Amino acid sequence: MKIQFLILALLYMASCKPGMKGIDKDEKDANTPNFVILFADDLGYGDLGCYGNPIIRTPNLDQMADEGIRLTSFYVAESICSPSRVALLTGRYPFRSGLEFVLGPDSDAGIRDSEYTIAEGLKTKGYATAIFGKWHLGHKNNTLPTYHGFDEYFGIPYSNDMMPPWVQTETPLSLWENTEPVEHPVDQDYLTQRYTQRAVEFIRRNKDNPFFLYLPYNMPHMPVNTSEEFRGRSRGGLYGDVIETIDWSVGEVLKTLKEEGLDENTFVIFSSDNGPWADAPPRMVAAGNERYHAGNAGLLRGSKATKFDGGFRVPGIFRFPGRIPAGQVSAEMATTMDIYMTLMNMTEVDLPGDLKYDGNDMMPFLEGKSGSPTGEFYFILAQRIQGIRKGPWKLVIKNEGSVRIEHSDFEDIKLYNLDLDPGERYDFSEKKPEIVEELKQQIAEFDLQMLSESLKRQSSP
Numbered sequence: 001m002k003i004q005f006l007i008l009a010l011l012y013m014a015s016c017k018p019g020m021k022g023i024d025k026d027e028k029d030a031n032t033p034n035f036v037i038l039f040a041d042d043l044g045y046g047d048l049g050c051y052g053n054p055i056i057r058t059p060n061l062d063q064m065a066d067e068g069i070r071l072t073s074f075y076v077a078e079s080i081c082s083p084s085r086v087a088l089l090t091g092r093y094p095f096r097s098g099l100e101f102v103l104g105p106d107s108d109a110g111i112r113d114s115e116y117t118i119a120e121g122l123k124t125k126g127y128a129t130a131i132f133g134k135w136h137l138g139h140k141n142n143t144l145p146t147y148h149g150f151d152e153y154f155g156i157p158y159s160n161d162m163m164p165p166w167v168q169t170e171t172p173l174s175l176w177e178n179t180e181p182v183e184h185p186v187d188q189d190y191l192t193q194r195y196t197q198r199a200v201e202f203i204r205r206n207k208d209n210p211f212f213l214y215l216p217y218n219m220p221h222m223p224v225n226t227s228e229e230f231r232g233r234s235r236g237g238l239y240g241d242v243i244e245t246i247d248w249s250v251g252e253v254l255k256t257l258k259e260e261g262l263d264e265n266t267f268v269i270f271s272s273d274n275g276p277w278a279d280a281p282p283r284m285v286a287a288g289n290e291r292y293h294a295g296n297a298g299l300l301r302g303s304k305a306t307k308f309d310g311g312f313r314v315p316g317i318f319r320f321p322g323r324i325p326a327g328q329v330s331a332e333m334a335t336t337m338d339i340y341m342t343l344m345n346m347t348e349v350d351l352p353g354d355l356k357y358d359g360n361d362m363m364p365f366l367e368g369k370s371g372s373p374t375g376e377f378y379f380i381l382a383q384r385i386q387g388i389r390k391g392p393w394k395l396v397i398k399n400e401g402s403v404r405i406e407h408s409d410f411e412d413i414k415l416y417n418l419d420l421d422p423g424e425r426y427d428f429s430e431k432k433p434e435i436v437e438e439l440k441q442q443i444a445e446f447d448l449q450m451l452s453e454s455l456k457r458q459s460s461p
């Protein structure tokens with residue numbers, strides 16, 4: 001009896017620590033900052049001023065990078081749209097969620113209910129959540145954003161070229177509001193502006209509560225378009241005009257955060273879903289596009305839908321004045337999957353225990369307190385493992401036949417040192433056989449993991 005009383009008394013005292021009358025406002029803000037993810041489509045590593053583009057002007061993104069950290073070895077999980085996007089929102093390589101191909105206007109597939117998106121996690125912490133732009137994780141069978149943690153959606157649910165003459169379909173390309181198509185034909189000239197307008201309005205409407213804003217632009221995916229006021233401004237032609245429109249949009253979002261007094265407590269991220277579409281199909285060009293409407297991967301080799309860094313490595317800019325010191329640039333490796341774990345950890349979201357995650361919390365790294373937690377990265381394309389990067393070393397194999405790797409896939413291997421040779425031109429495999437062996441081993445082990453996940457998925461409903 002006495003002991004029970006003592007315990008109760010101690011519990012009571014513990015709950016009455018000085019200053020504990022409810023949670024302090026600053027403390028609450030620190031645990032629930034606002035999040036904004038700005039995500040371009042097919043924007044290349046070399047398309048921004050701060051990543052070395054000599055022609056296209058991106059003053060807002062350049063300034064955003066100056067005020068935070070700019071990563072020069074930042075990777076997407078796959079060099080194509082839908083898989084890259086599902087990995088961003090779930091923190092997992094796409095083979096785990098089974099979303100391994102690009103979805104089209106007539107696809108029935110999409111993100112599964114068993115996935116746990118950033119938006120779903122943040123909903124448990126009282127966030128308002130919105131997406132304005134390109135979802136590309138399905139639009140039939142309860143796969144739209146509002147079934148996966150987002151309160152509101154406005155945008156084209158897939159790519160802006162998914163209509164005749166570029167893609168054969170009877171489904172008109174439309175803008176959707178939540179779960180319904182509401183407008184077609186779409187005037188693509190104003191897409192970026194309309195998404196921006198929605199974003200600004202959402203920020204203002206939610207200035208008094210935590211919010212997560214996901215702004216995946218449809219641009220600069222071909223066909224590139226922008227409005228009259230942006231046309232002819234860039235020496236980089238229409239493509240340059242389109243990138244400068246996105247830069248304007250980023251400026252509007254940042255300006256709004258400042259005007260509403262949210263600047264210090266908002267974590268803003270800018271990236272792209274994959275590299276430039278350098279080998280756009282001839283029908284794209286035949287219908288009025290130009291080959292140079294694809295962006296630029298800068299000094300990197302390859303482009304979208306290839307296993308080279310030009311497809312996988314993208315701009316990664318992180319700005320959070322209250323937390324991330326300004327003026328940082330880092331060549332350490334990180335991935336879009338790390339964004340997931342960083343946001344979930346910061347807000348102390350309880351993650352489902354039955355899912356395997358591939359991202360790491362990179363906040364201490366972004367804050368300049370530690371190195372990047374990402375040790376290695378696997379290059380996977382259309383279900384096939386194509387390579388691995390570990391430190392400066394990238395081993396590339398030729399896995400083109402059966403989905404799983406075979407002995408013959410290791411017959412044509414290349415080992416690149418991305419520090420010495422970011423363009424993946426010089427093969428070190430004969431000089432560094434021990435590194436080749438180690439990385440081959442890791443690829444083989446990871447391929448087994450992929451096999452076991454795919455078998456598990458096939459056996460579950």
Ligand SMILES: [Ca+2]
Pocket residue numbers: 041042080081221273274
């Ligand atoms: Ca894309």
